[in-house]
Amino acid sequence: MRTFTYVRAADAAEAARAHGGRDGSRYLAGGTNLVDLMKQGVETPDTLVDITRLPLDTVAEEADGALRIGALVRNSDLAAHPAVRVRHPAVSEALLAGASGQLRNAATTGGNLLQRTRCVYFQDLSMPCNKREPGTGCAAREGVHRDHAVLGHSPACVATHPSDLAVALAAADAEVQTTGPAGERVIPVAEFHRLPGELPERDTVLEPGEIITAVRLPAPLDGTRSTYRKVRDRASYAFALVSVAAQLTQRGDGAAEQVRIAFGGLAPRPWRARRAETELTGQALTEERVTAALDAELAAAEPLRDNVFKIGLARDLARTVLLGLTRP
């Protein structure tokens, strides 16, 4: 690991000053991904700004019922929070579907959103990777890419974003609150991660030095049900092949008043299925209609050689989840 200067910040202003927006600066929170990447030589910061002492570790309820989740709230604490479990079961389930008990005790809300892809080539310094080293090429496009993207990828990068939490937050219309050189900002979670295009090295829309301070989880409509389902190669402690977070509110006659669907494992960011949502809003959720809406959404997919299976898997998983959310 490369040597670095360590700075422990007491507040966001001090952290921002120490970071300075410089290329070689990184913020340290739970460190479960960053420290690992530093050991591998993928991340080589010269300055590490420890933000774990910032007062951002509480969940607060706002007047309108929204939850303001501090960026440093640990994944295990958020998953166990009574208001999250009752009002946002998809969020709690997504957290518990990810990582291990030990990792969830260390990993934070903000850090979870900023974790890097688990593409094996990104983590292998001997291989080309445009995300790690721009301009070197993409080894995954023709290599081992069963886990990779079918939507939103580019010739430069076919990596997926690995977060489960981000998928559930995207389906809940949550927002990321930040502070940075340009002041405070609010960014919808669904727009927080970038599609790679020509700049796969930039995972998110954050500016250099900008800090996530909180995630705001709006109160769901009365009667809303939500859940998160994840398909992976083993029953626990593995990243998603495909996952889906869905949130459904039904009218008195059973038709969908509001439906929100987000996929994980398919794209470089949580994939909000807005076309399917539009087609299903105001409709009764029959098996036929849900299948057609999901097929329309996934028609845009451009699978790679070895991940064609993800498209049918995503459709079947989302259909099962949506029909499971309808009132009996």
Place this chain on the structure above:
Amino acid sequence: MSAGVLGSLEAGHTSSLRLRVNGEWYELSLDNRVALLDVLREGLGLTGSKKGCDHGQCGACTVLVDGRRVNSCLLLAVALDGARVTTVEGLGEGDGLHPVQEAFLDRDAFQCGYCTPGQICSTVGVLEEAAQGYPSAATDPDHPAGEPVPLTGDEIRERLSGNLCRCGAYPNIVDAVRDLS
């Protein structure tokens, strides 16, 4: 521990900190790059915590920091100033074993033993988490928040999925943990 044991040759890349390990305070001067696991093993001679994958995937390095189970290989020691660390060496009272250690012995819950300190520290964490009502992916979504979670076989397997055992001692590990719940 003397300065320099795990120190850097480069100025500006070391830090001083205090750690309380198994009830005893240590004043340390460390290279910023050193992980907690390496402080424990190389600096303090506490070799119970094991280095398996060194990437947070196997759980052999699991210790308790401020009462919570974590992977010590992924924690930079420099960020833990003031923390309270408990390793497998610190679980028992004097020569007496901790109940989790007793249960692992009673059930023969290991073969080669390499993963065992991590399994035991992780189990101590699991018992506390379940008692406090922390859910897992195996918990019934309707289980009331904050109520203790009963540790069924499914719960134990899910909650300990971050601790790998290449000998495959899992059945007896599950039995040992079930005895404790």
